Amino acid sequence: MKIRLLFGLGGALVGGTLALYYYCGAAGKKDVLACSTEFNFTRNEGKASEVKVNTIAQFYFHRDGTGLTTYKGAARAGGQNLIVDRDVDFTWEKREDDNVIVLSYTKTWRRHNDNTPNAQWGSFASPTSRYYLTISELSPAVWLIQDRRYPTYICRGE
Numbered sequence: 739m740k741i742r743l744l745f746g747l748g749g750a751l752v753g754g755t756l757a758l759y760y761y762c763g764a765a766g767k768k769d770v771l772a773c774s775t776e777f778n779f780t781r782n783e784g785k786a787s788e789v790k791v792n793t794i795a796q797f798y799f800h801r802d803g804t805g806l807t808t809y810k811g812a813a814r815a816g817g818q819n820l821i822v823d824r825d826v827d828f829t830w831e832k833r834e835d836d837n838v839i840v841l842s843y844t845k846t847w848r849r850h851n852d853n854t855p856n857a858q859w860g861s862f863a864s865p866t867s868r869y870y871l872t873i874s875e876l877s878p879a880v881w882l883i884q885d886r887r888y889p890t891y892i893c894r895g896e
Contacts, residue, residue, distance in 0.1 A: 771799040771873070773881055773893035777809070781860050789815040789858040793822050797893060805830055805841075807863065815858045823852040826863045839871045 774796045782788045793811025800806075805828045813820040825847040832839050843863055861867060872884045879895030 768801055769798050770801050771797065771881065771895075773797055773879075773895045775883075775891050775893045777811070777891075781858075787815075787857070789813055789860075791822065791859075799830060803829055803831055807843075809863070813854045813858060815854075820854040820858065821851050822854050822859070823849040837872070839873060841869045841871055843867045 774794060777791060777793045777795050780788065780790045791811065791813045793809045793813075796808040798806045798808075807826045807828065809822050809824050809826070811822045813822050826843050827845045827847070828841050828843045830839055830841045843865055845865055846863065856864070869885050874882045874884075876882050876892070881893045881895070882890060883893050884890045
């Protein structure tokens with residue numbers, strides 16, 4: 739009887755510890771901001787390297803200073819239709835002096851059906867790319883994201 743009780747208490751202790759460990763790990767990855775927007779643009783217009791891109795971009799900013807951008811859509815270059823299906827990991831930090839968010843891309847994960855060459859996709863989301871963003875909430879679940887060099891866009895929460 740004592741042995742069963744000890745095993746039961748030990749199992750409960752180990753189970754509780756594992757549950758707490760996984761809960762704390764998952765809590766650190768909760769999103770501070772998750773939103774979607776459309777990217778429709780033409781790069782190198784009128785040149786042989788022209789590419790037209792039409793994708794949905796989803797941004798996930800996690801509390802731990804990491805994040806992910808998912809791009810899904812289509813591109814057209816050189817008369818060929820292409821598929822864009824990739825994720826880009828990033829890190830982010832908020833500067834204290836001016837509330838600007840510094841976003842740095844770290845790694846790109848291409849899915850098997852993504853056939854858009856990196857040369858056509860461009861370097862805007864390549865590793866080591868860095869952006870200085872200002873994010874303002876316009877209304878509940880609607881954010882205005884501004885960057886110094888690129889167009890401003892509206893991102894809607896999920």
